[in-house]
Amino acid sequence: MDATTELRERAVSAADRLYYARGVQSVGMDELRSEVGVSLKKLYSLFPSKEAIVLAVLDRRHQVWTDGIEDTAAAVSTPREKLLAIYDFLFAWFSTDDFNGCGFINAFGELGATVPSVAEAAREQKLSFQAYVAELSRQAGAPDFLAPQLALLAEGAQTTAAISGSPESAHHARAAAVTLIDAALAPQH
Structure with a gap:
């Protein structure tokens, strides 16, 4: 380097x-x-510019997020377990001493209305995560409606953990994900 x-x-x-x-x-x-x-x-x-630094930070955060989710999913074998591993990753992240919520949500809240590139970076990260969840859902054989529901659980858990100061929202989101996954994969009569 x-x-x-x-x-x-x-x-x-x-x-x-x-x-x-x-x-x-x-x-x-x-x-x-x-x-x-x-x-x-x-x-x-x-x-x-400061905007350029902010975008570099968001790019780095996107890579750290992606690597963390994928590394946690790599420790399990089935698509269902990989979907649930998202919430295990979140619990570990929420349990760190420096957890202050989602950096993308934070940056969007501060700058999204006035700095279009920051808003776009936040949107791209969220779309990338949604696509990841959608691919795992497809691999699990789930209907298309499951992925957005699971992504919303993860996003809501992040916001709740940041505000409450407790990592427990990841466990609650995981339990809800189990219910949603089981219902989506249940045989239809």
């Missing part, structure tokens, strides 16, 4: 940590520059 790439990664990591803990708008470029340990000019040479 060259020095510029390493510095970009360090800046994205610092921005992610600060934005996730306190919100994008409460962290100025000068504070980010200090955290990264570079001049403001250098920071702007890496990212031409």
Whole structure:
């Protein structure tokens, strides 16, 4: 990794940590520059705007989310178990000390109305997750209506966990997912 790439990664990591803990708008470029340990000019040479840094953070969060879900699903074998593994991943994430909700929902809430690229990044992440759930649902032989229901359970669990400060919403969402999956896969008479 060259020095510029390493510095970009360090800046994205610092921005992610600060934005996730306190919100994008409460962290100025000068504070980010200090955290990264570079001049403001250098920071702007890496990212031409704060929007560019926010988008890089969201891109990184999307990759971390995708990797986490897929790694958890890889530990089980059937499509049904993989669907339920989503909620196991959520419980583990919600149980971390620094959990502050979904970074995409947070960024959308702060900037979605005024920064179209942030709104689009949030939409893309949500659509990507919905497509992942839809593919697992198809593999399980479930009707098309199941995937959006399971995705909504996961999204609702994230918001509830962030507000309540408790990871238990993941367990409740998982139990509801079991009911929905079993009903969707039950033989029709």
